[in-house]
Amino acid sequence: MVKKALNIFIIFLICFSTTSITDNGLFAQKTSQVNWLNFEQLEDSLQVKPKKVFVFFYADWCTYCHKMERVAFEDESVIETLQNDYYVVKMDIESEETIVFGNTEFKNKNINKRKSVHEIPLMMASRKGKPFSLPAMVLLDQNFEAKARYFQYIDAQQMLEILKN
Numbered sequence: 001m002v003k004k005a006l007n008i009f010i011i012f013l014i015c016f017s018t019t020s021i022t023d024n025g026l027f028a029q030k031t032s033q034v035n036w037l038n039f040e041q042l043e044d045s046l047q048v049k050p051k052k053v054f055v056f057f058y059a060d061w062c063t064y065c066h067k068m069e070r071v072a073f074e075d076e077s078v079i080e081t082l083q084n085d086y087y088v089v090k091m092d093i094e095s096e097e098t099i100v101f102g103n104t105e106f107k108n109k110n111i112n113k114r115k116s117v118h119e120i121p122l123m124m125a126s127r128k129g130k131p132f133s134l135p136a137m138v139l140l141d142q143n144f145e146a147k148a149r150y151f152q153y154i155d156a157q158q159m160l161e162i163l164k165n
Contacts, residue, residue, distance in 0.1 A: 032079050036090040039101045039120065045087050046144065053140040054086040054163070057121040059093050062134040064153040075156035081163045093121045093134065125149060139163075 037045065042053065056073075058065035072078055082088045095118050099106045106123075110116035117132055124146070125136035139148040139162070154162065 032076065032083070034073050034079055034082055034088055034090075036088055039089060039091070039099050039106075042087055042089050043101050050142040052086045052142055053089065053138075053144065054082060055089045055091065055124060055138040055140070057091055057093050057125050057134060057136040057138075059115070059134055061115070065135045068135055068153060068155075072154055072156045072159040075159070078156050078159050078163070081160060085163065091118070091120060093117045093132075093136075125151070127151065 036056075045051070046053075056065075056068075058069075094108065094116055096108055096111050097118075099118075099120060101120070106119040108116055108118040121136060122132065124138050126132055127149075133151050135151070135153060137150045137154070138146055141147050148162070150162065
């Protein structure tokens with residue numbers, strides 16, 4: 001009897017550990033997540049099939065970047081729209097990696113400085129006359145031409161409106 005109860009308890013723990021509580025208090029499994037690419041994967045994907053591109057630049061110290069990850073990028077409608085209509089790239093602006101994209105090498109030339117910024121976000125998400133700021137997002141068309149840039153926290157509803165335009 002004790003062994004049977006223990007087995008039931010273990011099964012319950014396993015089931016409980018794979019679920020999360022939703023806003024309405026019911027249990028539900030998270031079914032999807034954003035399939036983030038890096039720039040090398042993006043280049044390969046674009047060669048196979050041109051598609052719109054969404055780039056999200058973040059840093060570990062950016063509070064609003066983390067909030068967007070929890071709010072906008074965990075919303076099922078946002079995830080579905082991103083996965084269906086875009087290649088999605090996520091990049092830490094302080095990355096120390098050398099990235100080869102379009103036969104060009106990009107580096108973080110300020111690695112030893114506090115809050116250094118890699119060349120790619122500086123090139124793609126800088127604004128004339130304003131300091132670099134996060135969160136930063138860039139939307140590109142299927143020809144890899146920038147169509148919009150955003151430099152603020154965006155919630156799920158705002159993100160959907162941006163992605164569908």
